[in-house]
Amino acid sequence: MYNVKEIRQQFPLLNRLVSGKPYIYMDNAATTQKPQSVLDAITESYSCYNANIHRGVHYLSRMATERHEQARQRIATYLNAADSSSILFVRGTTEAINLVASSYGKEHFSPGSELILSTAEHHSNIVPWQLAGEQVGLKLRVIPLLEDGSLDLATYEKLISPQTAMVAIAGISNVLGIVNPVKQMIEIAHRHKVPVLVDAAQMIAHSRVDVQDLDCDFLAFSAHKIYGPNGLGVLYGKKELLETMPPYQGGGEMIAKVSFDKTTYNELPYKFEAGTPDYVGSVALSAALDFVEELGIESIARHEAELSHQIIEGLEQIKGIRFLGTSRERAGVISFLIGDIHHYDMGMLLDQQGVAVRTGHHCAQPLMDYFGLSGTVRVSVGLYNTEEDVQAFLKAIKRTVTMF
Ligand SMILES: *Cc1c(COP(=O)(O)O)cnc(C)c1O
Helix, strand or coil: CCCHHHHHHCCHHHHCEECCEECEECECCCCCCCCHHHHHHHHHHHHHHCCCCCCCCCHHHHHHHHHHHHHHHHHHHHHCCCCHHHEEEECCHHHHHHHHHHHHHHHHCCCCCEEEEECCCCHHHCHHHHHHHCCCCCEEEEECECCCCCECHHHHHHHCCCCEEEEEEECECCCCCEECCHHHHHHHHHHCCCCEEEECCCHHHHCCCCHHHHCCCEEEEEHHHHCCCCCCEEEEECHHHHHHCCCCCCCCCCEEEECCCCEEECCCCHHHCCCCCCHHHHHHHHHHHHHHHHHCHHHHHHHHHHHHHHHHHHHHCCCCEEECCCCCCECCEEEEEECCCCHHHHHHHHHHCCEECEEECCCCHHHHHHHCCCCEEEEECCCCCCHHHHHHHHHHHHHHHHCC
């Protein structure tokens, strides 16, 4: 049984009152709250094992190193990666994609190269490619959307050409909540020998991510979106690809031998981890994955689907409602507008009623342009949201509508 009341008890922030009332947090696509076990892991690391890792011969350093490397193994197991040396620690999804764009790009992009992405990508999966591809004039080819907001797969396949250097695609859109058929898209790309990067920033918290089953070449996510710490992310890469790529940043940790004439680089994964790693964050992420695994990602997804269903049903009753994306393949995230109420006004008035949602362009301006909008209201659920949250949200929406 999924006991959401009990689960909530483990999140200190959710039990805090704002103006004497519990605050309804429904901005989980932006970031998630942290359970006590994650907070404890952070405190424990600093109180018991804090020391710089990999370099020290002393006890604390050995302990910290061991915990950091265990966390890497934990993440590999969670993602079903064959080998923990394909798990690279980075600062987040954004840095993970920058790493691939820059490093893979250096080796594999040439004049005429093309990259395929979709209309619904986060800026993090657009701008790094533009930056890295500038010198060779990398062209972005964009998969259009169908009426219901899902990707036009027939066009996708036609966009693939001998020029295609990479497909980069979000597993779940952070604006529309639409679940893209990434496994199928990867199969299609591989038929043409094109590698695929999956932006799993949303996917990681709403569905099982199995990198061997997906057969993705790269996959990126941020710990903070799956109840883990802020400032840490993971890049999974197939070893044979990572081996071909030059280092992303230079510094300590990533070297084998440095001299002023020539420096040789460390082996995987350290080649891509310059500087002191976030050995506190990695342990905290490991605790977050334990937390999610204990509840079961399938149970979480079922719970969230039920809440999303109630949100959509409730919103459908409201005159002037317009959903962005109506595909049934959705998870966790719902974007909408009501009549000509500005998304920003809606967000402010909901906040005044103790409900947190996101408004604006959601780091997806090309998608907003596609819909001819400046922004939307986005409500997104997490594993701790309740039916009461949904009712309070709908009530606040209805009250707001009567103010206009
Ligand atoms: C949040 C998000 C990102 C960016 O994640 P950061 O943690 O800011 O690096 C990228 N893509 C999607 C789909 C997201 O939801």
